[in-house]
Amino acid sequence: xxxxxxxxxxxxxxxxxxxxxxxxxxxxxxxxxxxxxxxxxxxxxxxxxxxxxxxxxxxxxxxxxxxxxxxxxxxxxxxxxxxxxxxxxxxxxxxxxxxxxxxxxxxxxxxxxxxxxxxxxxxxxxxxxxxxxxxxxxxxxxxxxxxxxxxxxxxxxxxxxxxxxxxxxxxxxxxxxxxxxxxxxxxxxxxxxxxxxxxxxxxxxxxxxxxxxxxxxxxxxxxxxxxxxxxxxxxxxxxxxxxxxxxxxxxxxxxxxxxxxxxx
Amino acid sequence: xxxxxxxxxxxxxxxxxxxxxxxxxxxxxxxxxxxxxxxxxxxxxxxxxxxxxxxxxxxxxxxxxxxxxxxxxxxxxxxxxxxxxxxxxxxxxxxxxxxxxxxxxxxxxxxxxxxxxxxxxxxxxxxxxxxxxxxxxxxxxxxxxxxxxxxxxxxxxxxxxxxxxxxxxxxxxxxxxxxxxxxxxxxxxxxxxxxxxxxxxxxxxxxxxxxxxxxxxxxxxxxxxxxxxxxxxxxxxxxxxxxxxxxxxxxxxxxxxxxxxxxxxxxxxxxxxxxxxxxxxxxxxxxxxxxxxxxxxxxxxxxxx
Numbered sequence: 001x002x003x004x005x006x007x008x009x010x011x012x013x014x015x016x017x018x019x020x021x022x023x024x025x026x027x028x029x030x031x032x033x034x035x036x037x038x039x040x041x042x043x044x045x046x047x048x049x050x051x052x053x054x055x056x057x058x059x060x061x062x063x064x065x066x067x068x069x070x071x072x073x074x075x076x077x078x079x080x081x082x083x084x085x086x087x088x089x090x091x092x093x094x095x096x097x098x099x100x101x102x103x104x105x106x107x108x109x110x111x112x113x114x115x116x117x118x119x120x121x122x123x124x125x126x127x128x129x130x131x132x133x134x135x136x137x138x139x140x141x142x143x144x145x146x147x148x149x150x151x152x153x154x155x156x157x158x159x160x161x162x163x164x165x166x167x168x169x170x171x172x173x174x175x176x177x178x179x180x181x182x183x184x185x186x187x188x189x190x191x192x193x194x195x196x197x198x199x200x201x202x203x204x205x206x207x208x209x210x211x212x213x214x215x216x217x218x219x220x221x222x223x224x225x226x227x228x229x230x231x232x233x234x235x236x237x238x239x240x241x242x243x244x245x246x247x248x249x250x251x252x253x254x255x256x257x258x259x260x261x262x263x264x
Numbered sequence: 265x266x267x268x269x270x271x272x273x274x275x276x277x278x279x280x281x282x283x284x285x286x287x288x289x290x291x292x293x294x295x296x297x298x299x300x301x302x303x304x305x306x307x308x309x310x311x312x313x314x315x316x317x318x319x320x321x322x323x324x325x326x327x328x329x330x331x332x333x334x335x336x337x338x339x340x341x342x343x344x345x346x347x348x349x350x351x352x353x354x355x356x357x358x359x360x361x362x363x364x365x366x367x368x369x370x371x372x373x374x375x376x377x378x379x380x381x382x383x384x385x386x387x388x389x390x391x392x393x394x395x396x397x398x399x400x401x402x403x404x405x406x407x408x409x410x411x412x413x414x415x416x417x418x419x420x421x422x423x424x425x426x427x428x429x430x431x432x433x434x435x436x437x438x439x440x441x442x443x444x445x446x447x448x449x450x451x452x453x454x455x456x457x458x459x460x461x462x463x464x465x466x467x468x469x470x471x472x473x474x475x476x477x478x479x480x481x482x483x484x485x486x487x488x489x490x491x492x493x494x495x496x497x498x499x500x501x502x503x504x505x506x507x508x509x510x511x512x513x514x515x516x517x518x519x520x521x522x523x524x525x526x527x528x529x530x531x532x533x534x535x536x537x538x539x540x541x542x543x544x545x546x547x548x549x550x551x552x553x554x555x556x557x558x559x560x561x562x563x564x565x566x567x568x569x
Contacts, residue, residue: 080447
């Protein structure tokens with residue numbers, strides 16, 4: 001469903017800090033997959049999302065989404081099909097609007113934002129049902145401003161809003177990293193439920209190795225702008241946290257060796 | 265005393281229209297728009313010229329509003345399409361409009377409109393009223409007209425802010441990322457908000473000019489601060505009325521602001537100190553608005569709402 005081919009991306013072009021992240025990145029995301037993505041800082045996980053979502057433009061290469069080249073489509077037009085939940089719970093909701101108003105807007109995604117009433121009262125029951133399924137008691141707080149909610153509640157709401165109108169692709173950008181362990185677990189459960197219920201193709205970046213192994217059916221590891229690990233199904237299931245740590249260490253060691261060879 | 269009160273109220277209401285315009289950019293879009301300093305007198309001069317040439321009040325108000333829409337469009341274009349910072353876009357449009365306003369007035373910096381009918385001119389019908397009623401109607405006519413205008417505007421704004429498009433504008437100031445996530449072009453939303461705000465500001469300029477029966481190019485200088493002071497006064501001093509709509513609060517803020525200015529003048533402060541007084545009132549309102557700086561006796565001011 002999404003195919004990145006021969007992607008090249010440089011940062012700080014023309015400065016002493018010029019940094020080539022991707023030389024020739026190729027990746028094919030298939031319909032219905034739930035991919036978890038891991039990698040150390042600066043490995044290219046975030047840029048990967050930014051290039052898919054249209055926040056950043058690649059220097060070279062093509063992005064085919066359902067057979068169409070979307071490399072030049074602006075971010076807001078891509079987001080009609082590609083939903084994204086950020087690490088920061090504040091990014092997915094509007095704090096000075098109420099829960100009801102936020103949900104109503106999410107429901108209207110892809111339709112016209114015209115002069116009809118912002119809140120459609122006939123959807124009230126539908127929203128209450130959706131909120132009830134979160135088990136956070138939000139269904140009784142429909143008229144509270146979202147700014148008064150906790151980070152976990154806001155992230156649950158962000159997730160609900162991102163999937164309110166079924167997206168074709170869901171990008172989860174370390175969306176549990178800013179939460180406490182208990183809330184983080186709750187959000188992961190919710191994620192798995194929503195994704196399987198609505199059958200959404202999903203890519204999730206995470207720092208949590210256990211999460212990366214427990215969730216999803218394919219695992220990708222980035223290192224220095226390259227995919228160093230890409231496992232599916234049985235191979236992924238057999239993997240343990242220790243294996244991943246060993247892989248990390250091996251990569252870092254190689255990196256240090258390379259450096260010392262050059263310096264030496 | 266009564267005429268002092270009426271004058272304060274009238275000015276507060278006329279500039280209350282401006283306060284609503286400024287609310288739209290500062291409070292809702294989170295866009296510090298200085299172009300209002302140019303679009304306010306733009307509305308004044310357009311209305312003055314139309315009244316002098318054709319004598320049509322509705323046309324004067326309509327064209328003033330449209331002129332303001334144009335000014336807002338320009339600010340939005342500079343910021344969104346040419347990627348100029350929001351403050352600078354406003355300053356550039358404000359500066360450019362100074363010359364445009366002069367051009368519209370045929371290179372004159374003021375136009376008196378003493379001899380033409382304005383929206384505040386009492387018609388001949390007043391003579392048909394009972395004799396003892398006539399002086400009262402004449403006295404309160406301007407206030408009545410202003411009240412009708414401001415209530416209508418407030419209701420329209422309240423309605424607009426509850427529509428889907430209105431929600432989108434509110435989200436633009438609240439969380440721009442969410443506008444993009446909703447699949448909408450945030451640039452367009454900003455331009456729309458700026459157009460509306462400047463249109464209303466120009467409309468306010470047209471009303472104020474008719475109240476003074478005089479256009480002067482300096483009508484607009486520092487007007488954005490006046491509008492902003494009203495907004496801050498309305499939302500800080502009156503913050504205990506939390507359940508009130510912001511459109512009501514800022515109009516009350518505008519009346520409060522006029523009252524403070526008038527009191528200062530009544531205390532025999534020279535009019536040349538006016539801008540200084542405005543700045544001081546503004547600072548006071550900001551301090552009141554800041555929970556940490558708020559004087560002790562005012563702590564908990566807005567808690568009992």
